[in-house]
Amino acid sequence: MFKNYFKIAWRNIRKNKGIFSINIAGLAIGIASCLIILLFVVDELSYDRFNEKAEEIVRVVFRADINGEEMKEAVVMAPVAAVLKQDLPEVLDATRIRKKGTPKITFENKSFRDSRFAYVDPNFFDIFTLPVVEGNANDPLGEPNSAVITETEAKKLFGSKTATGNTITIEGQEKEFLITAVIKDIPKNSHFHFDILASTQGFLPAQGTSWVNSDFYTYLLLKKGTDVKELETKLPGIVEKYMGPQMKNAIGMTFADFQKDNKIGLFLQPLTDIHLRSDFTSSTTLEPGGDIRYVYIFSLIALFMLLIACINFMNLSTAAASKRAKEVGIRKVLGSNKKQLIYQFLAESFIATSIAMAISLVLFELALPLFNELSGKELNINYIFQPWALISMLLLIFVISFMAGGYPAFFLSSFKPIAALQNKFSGFGRSRAIRSGLVVFQFVISTGLIFATLVVNQQLSFIQSRDLGYNKEQMIVLRESYLLGNNQHSFKNEILQDPRVENVSTSAFIPAGLTDNDMSGIYLGEEYRRRMFVYNIDEQYIPTMGMELIAGRNFSKEFGADSTSVIINQSAAEALGFNNDALGKTLHRDTNNGKQLLTVIGVIKDFNFKPLRQQVEPLIMLNRSYGGLIVRTKVQDMSGLVAHLNNLWLGYGSNDPFSYAILDDVYNETYLPEQKMGSILNLFAILTIFVACLGLFGLVTYTAEQRFKEIGIRKVLGSSVTEIVTLLSKDFLKLIIVSFLIAFPVGYYLMEKWLRDFAYRVYIDWRIFTLTAIITLAIALITISFKSIKAATVNPVETLRSE
Numbered sequence: 001m002f003k004n005y006f007k008i009a010w011r012n013i014r015k016n017k018g019i020f021s022i023n024i025a026g027l028a029i030g031i032a033s034c035l036i037i038l039l040f041v042v043d044e045l046s047y048d049r050f051n052e053k054a055e056e057i058v059r060v061v062f063r064a065d066i067n068g069e070e071m072k073e074a075v076v077m078a079p080v081a082a083v084l085k086q087d088l089p090e091v092l093d094a095t096r097i098r099k100k101g102t103p104k105i106t107f108e109n110k111s112f113r114d115s116r117f118a119y120v121d122p123n124f125f126d127i128f129t130l131p132v133v134e135g136n137a138n139d140p141l142g143e144p145n146s147a148v149i150t151e152t153e154a155k156k157l158f159g160s161k162t163a164t165g166n167t168i169t170i171e172g173q174e175k176e177f178l179i180t181a182v183i184k185d186i187p188k189n190s191h192f193h194f195d196i197l198a199s200t201q202g203f204l205p206a207q208g209t210s211w212v213n214s215d216f217y218t219y220l221l222l223k224k225g226t227d228v229k230e231l232e233t234k235l236p237g238i239v240e241k242y243m244g245p246q247m248k249n250a251i252g253m254t255f256a257d258f259q260k261d262n263k264i265g266l267f268l269q270p271l272t273d274i275h276l277r278s279d280f281t282s283s284t285t286l287e288p289g290g291d292i293r294y295v296y297i298f299s300l301i302a303l304f305m306l307l308i309a310c311i312n313f314m315n316l317s318t319a320a321a322s323k324r325a326k327e328v329g330i331r332k333v334l335g336s337n338k339k340q341l342i343y344q345f346l347a348e349s350f351i352a353t354s355i356a357m358a359i360s361l362v363l364f365e366l367a368l369p370l371f372n373e374l375s376g377k378e379l380n381i382n383y384i385f386q387p388w389a390l391i392s393m394l395l396l397i398f399v400i401s402f403m404a405g406g407y408p409a410f411f412l413s414s415f416k417p418i419a420a421l422q423n424k425f426s427g428f429g430r431s432r433a434i435r436s437g438l439v440v441f442q443f444v445i446s447t448g449l450i451f452a453t454l455v456v457n458q459q460l461s462f463i464q465s466r467d468l469g470y471n472k473e474q475m476i477v478l479r480e481s482y483l484l485g486n487n488q489h490s491f492k493n494e495i496l497q498d499p500r501v502e503n504v505s506t507s508a509f510i511p512a513g514l515t516d517n518d519m520s521g522i523y524l525g526e527e528y529r530r531r532m533f534v535y536n537i538d539e540q541y542i543p544t545m546g547m548e549l550i551a552g553r554n555f556s557k558e559f560g561a562d563s564t565s566v567i568i569n570q571s572a573a574e575a576l577g578f579n580n581d582a583l584g585k586t587l588h589r590d591t592n593n594g595k596q597l598l599t600v601i602g603v604i605k606d607f608n609f610k611p612l613r614q615q616v617e618p619l620i621m622l623n624r625s626y627g628g629l630i631v632r633t634k635v636q637d638m639s640g641l642v643a644h645l646n647n648l649w650l651g652y653g654s655n656d657p658f659s660y661a662i663l664d665d666v667y668n669e670t671y672l673p674e675q676k677m678g679s680i681l682n683l684f685a686i687l688t689i690f691v692a693c694l695g696l697f698g699l700v701t702y703t704a705e706q707r708f709k710e711i712g713i714r715k716v717l718g719s720s721v722t723e724i725v726t727l728l729s730k731d732f733l734k735l736i737i738v739s740f741l742i743a744f745p746v747g748y749y750l751m752e753k754w755l756r757d758f759a760y761r762v763y764i765d766w767r768i769f770t771l772t773a774i775i776t777l778a779i780a781l782i783t784i785s786f787k788s789i790k791a792a793t794v795n796p797v798e799t800l801r802s803e
Helices: 002-015 017-045 080-087 151-158 228-232 235-251 255-261 292-333 338-375 381-385 387-413 417-421 428-465 481-496 541-545 570-575 639-650 663-669 672-706 708-716 721-755 766-792 796-800
Strands: 057-066 069-073 091-099 105-107 110-112 117-120 132-135 146-150 167-170 177-183 196-199 214-222 263-270 475-478 501-506 519-524 527-537 549-552 565-569 586-591 594-604 619-623 629-633
Touching (some): 017 292, 017 338, 017 381, 017 387, 017 672, 057 080, 069 527, 080 091, 080 214, 080 235, 105 151, 110 151, 146 151, 167 196, 228 263, 235 255, 235 263, 255 263, 292 387, 292 428, 292 672, 338 381, 338 672, 381 387, 428 672, 428 721, 475 639, 475 663, 481 501, 481 639, 501 541, 527 570, 541 629, 565 570, 570 619, 663 672, 672 721, 672 766, 721 766
Parallel strands (some): 117 196, 565 594
Antiparallel strands (some): 057 069, 057 214, 091 117, 091 214, 105 110, 105 167, 132 177, 146 196, 167 177, 475 629, 501 629, 565 619
16 A cells, blocks of 8 residues: 555656755755754754763852952862862862963973863862773872873874873973873863863962962862752852951951942852853853854754745645646545545655655765854764664654645645536635745745844954954964063064064063953052953053053153053043043052052053953053064065064074964954854855745746736737736735745844844844845845746747647
């Protein structure tokens, strides 16, 4: 019986190649898109779940609101781990990470500067699942100056030799480190990645007792079933107990008095939330994370792509029902019941879906490298050959077969035999209404995606063109020129002699990308005001960066060291209550040697030293430069200058490789998540429009065939091609205009929510709505006109010929 269903289904498919091809193309693109996005979503949701105890691990984080300064930090104070383990019975264990960047690693005569290094507590491997493949698996970090490295790092440092038992030298550390174990590379779906992990045993900062300075990423292992929110309610008491006395000594205010006007506290974040649900300042995160909203957005896009492809199938199948009406009538007269007819039409849907799935896998393999490039992922086609993926695809075939073919099957099988044989159907009015509704739905999604794409692209363009308060064009950053030591000054002078160079400044503080971060507590007299960012610069920094002094003067050698002078930005002047009368005012800042008195000698125009997602914050600048060099050039094409700088570097005989960055490129990298989102939106907006237009093309084709003789008669009576095209197009264009009435309010609401993440942003105005409407209508008109014009230009003799 089922063999017969499939044989007849295949015959009908071959008889209607045009409609079948459109259905297959739409379904294949929809399924391929769905598979790609499904892999993306699964990958994003999998972060840190490789840890066997992932559900019981939380990270301790710090949040505060002090005199208008909102603090969101993923690091906490050194003693927090031990205190929480001691005072909270729900905490089984606690461990910490102290990130130390990428110092130079030396083994024998080989040196590397790309190894990610951190200190961790000895119990780190009891909490996180990072298997040891060589060496001490029981307690690899139990001794001072012991270290664990990854397999990749072991091959880089030691080649084919055994890694354990060797010692390495780490720049900035007093003693050599003994390699006690080699672990597997940390999985890509982890919120942290390090190449070398050293023990905190003997690491003095790890023994610190300060509840004021935050430097450690702290994780707790909780008892199974612990209510995280309930446990969090115990933290304010602990903060007051341990931080209160130190706060009294630091700022002369009791914790209770401080809390009256400010908020400060520790909170718990589940390990599996870190990648997608973190809002901490970038300077305190281990690595840039994802965004749960993008997971929701792309999941919806995948669902809509699939729905649109299924809608095409339904629309075209029900639209073509009249061609098969007599077939249904004859089958019913010959004894076929409704169930048999439903099976017949579902068999056709199953064949179409199976072929579309096979084609979609080919499209998936071809498109995956492009998607990886756009998203920055490393998704692999092998993922879909895992058992769960194969079962999912099989289920997807059955679900799509029923979704796409279910309504046509029940619709066609419900025809009355006599009405079917006479081509009289009471259900066609309802069918047309459903088809119209589905067309509106398709174009609501398509219009919404076009609208979202335009808004995202406009915001990205705004980010590129905004006045940042400094000039990022034609700037070269040499972050590691400090490695030349005493030769850096000579290197700087040689650079200045090049006619292609306008100015050079020495500073480790760059308003985009990787930079040093420094903050100090600021006081007016004895009154604590707030923390402020500190830039340590030289007298050439402001002119090199193209910044604008709006009051006072720059640092100058004419005034000696200017060591007690400070330049502040407009936001700092406002936060301190100086406003337009800042010059000559004094303030104190916290230092390791007590409070330092500073006198304001200048006010600089606010510049964006943080991403445009954040408002410009108060900033003070001190004349005590260190770090690398920042070079302002006079040339657009800097390849020749970079080559010259490389030659100068080699002339100093440094063992460290020459490295540089173009500030404009560094700035753009800050907005990679938005750029990736924009690129992916562009891609899927195009695909969604294409699939929707495939369905529109099929419906116009069917409409033209249904009105073939009418078109011939109209032409004989004098109708022009334009009039006939208008006749065939107007009903569809009405539906598209209806879709605007739904898509625009929804799109506006969603994109306004997205734009709220940016302190500096574009505003959605009538031009974006107009452009969206023009693009959508133009695409639809091209699709409709292609078939309409062809139908309108057919010779009337052909159309009026008797069957």
